[in-house]
Amino acid sequence: MPEQDNKQMQRTDGKWRTEITAGLIGYLTTVYIVAVNGSILSEAGVSLESGMTATILASFAGTILMGLFARLPLVLIPGMGINALFAYSIIESAGFSFQEALAAVLVASVLFLITAFTRLGTILKKAIPESLKHAITVGLGFFLILIGLEKSGLVVSGEQTIIAIGDFTSPVFIVSLLTLFVAIFLFMKNIPANFLVTMIAGTILAYLFGVLDTTKRSIHFDVSDILISPSFTALNEPGFWLAVFPLTIILIFENMGLLHGQLHMLKRQDGYNKAYQVTAFSALMSAFFGTSPTVSTAENAAVITSNGRTGKAAVTAGLLFLATLFIIPWISMIPNTAISPILIIVGVLMAQNLRNVPLDDMSEALPAFLIVAMIPFTYSIADGMAFGFIAYPVVKIAMSRQKELSGILLVISGLFLLHFIMKIIGI
8 A cells, every 4th residue: 555655645746746847838939928018018118127017917817817727837928919009009000008018908808708708609609700800810910020121121111112021231230131031040940949049149249249138137117017907087988998999809819719729639628618717817817917918829829739737737827027127227227128039920920821721712811911911011900900890792793602791790799880980080
């Protein structure tokens, strides 16, 4: 009997070691989000340190909740693409304050939460064409590529063109180009935690070329900078709801797709409902932490392939995120030249969804391509989505295929059309 007990203890210890290792890998493959999301939030009206702190707290809370409640090895971090919508479309383009944008996150997350606890999620999933869902992801991908190229200085505003290539003689351009090649090499070689290694290598290159700002060694913020309360002062403005609308759609469909694929890898499809509910609640908490919503990150594939199978892996990753608070002064030194290659590569990964659009069917391909093209070209995710959603019923009716249109889709298309009409009349 003692010998059997020892074997059982060894098996238990082995499982714990495997789960902790998987959690560590999950953390290392996603910790880049602290610098990347912090940088994006800093362009939306808060300090870099506050943006990173909000990112850390939201990632910690969501991932811990996933581990304890859903008991799944999934890491939740602010979503790439959604953070761009938050910073560049809702705040920069639409003109809402940071606090008002957080209110939009809160309302969108409440709607997301409703779909998680009712049949509405399933109804919406069936109502929106797959081609448009994939097109949104692809459009977000190209938008991230454009942002990455701009932040790195690889493209600039042209004198006779909208954009042009940057200055080849600029040290920033050279460092960005070298870091991008390093990032591509590490990614293609599938080096563990390649995004983290890219940021370290990019920071070293920036230092060697003399373009690294080494003055960011201290943190300058108080509690009010971290716990930013959502402001509902714009609740009665039509533009507020037009900001909530695309945010809600992206939250719902991106998480549906990510969770479905990850739970299929885990062979735990039975855990979908709890995982979806946790993800929705985590997005809701993000509004109070002061960041764009969290999602179930694509890097969870690394956790799963490392044999992470239970919530212990998620709890490990969550605690490591919390510990990251102590190294914010060093993370804040990471330059844009080290961050932008990650945006570009993530954008390319998202753009791969283009292969899921039925290009041989113009009634599906044309609206999809309008979304893909107009999101980066208009520098607005909401406007880009509007072009595709309005075009979809027009194309179907023109081809006498109106039976393929659902009532919910027509309502959504009508709301996007209303969005354009309001812009025309200046509301």
